[in-house]
Amino acid sequence: MMSGFQVTAMPTEIAQQVRATMRSPQYGHPAHDEKLSEAAPCRHCLRLIRAGERALLFTYDPFAGDARPLPGPVYIHSEPCERYRNSNEFPTELRGSPRTLMAYGNERRMIGETLVPANGDFDTALANFASNSDVRYVHVRSTTAGCFTFLSERARGRALDGSAECGNVL
Numbered sequence: 001m002m003s004g005f006q007v008t009a010m011p012t013e014i015a016q017q018v019r020a021t022m023r024s025p026q027y028g029h030p031a032h033d034e035k036l037s038e039a040a041p042c043r044h045c046l047r048l049i050r051a052g053e054r055a056l057l058f059t060y061d062p063f064a065g066d067a068r069p070l071p072g073p074v075y076i077h078s079e080p081c082e083r084y085r086n087s088n089e090f091p092t093e094l095r096g097s098p099r100t101l102m103a104y105g106n107e108r109r110m111i112g113e114t115l116v117p118a119n120g121d122f123d124t125a126l127a128n129f130a131s132n133s134d135v136r137y138v139h140v141r142s143t144t145a146g147c148f149t150f151l152s153e154r155a156r157g158r159a160l161d162g163s164a165e166c167g168n169v170l
């Protein structure tokens with residue numbers, strides 16, 4: 001990825017807490033364990049959870065620690081998985097679905113959004129946002145389901161991994 005934005009997956013602490021407690025670490029709502037009937041992205045390893053594999057569904061606020069909350073449902077693998085490490089690469093397994101890139105400035109102000117089709121040019125879309133100094137980070141979401149998938153932030157920016165909110169319950 002040449003955009004200057006890096007890929008930041010869900011913090012491992014969040015994934016571990018959900019698996020250990022079967023509740024949303026941020027909200028306390030019960031998590032739901034199910035065998036998927038169709039593939040969905042795991043927000044921790046940023047690979048696909050395949051149809052027939054088990055997934056945990058829970059409430060997650062990707063803005064935690066930075067701005068007003070905007071929680072929504074997310075999936076992770078039910079079994080432990082390794083957090084996504086290739087922070088300079090758009091996750092390969094997630095390129096095959098249409099995604100909405102939503103760019104935010106300070107105080108979660110929405111600066112713009114770009115809809116990228118399946119197997120489209122995600123890198124150029126991110127680079128375009130990176131060239132706008134008002135953009136602090138981009139949230140990548142599923143276009144079809146609307147759910148948050150992962151954070152893309154400036155490589156040298158403050159880490160926005162939400163870990164400061166671990167354990168908080170509204």
Ligand SMILES: [Zn+2]
Pocket residue numbers: 042043044045046047076077081082
């Ligand atoms: Zn996973």
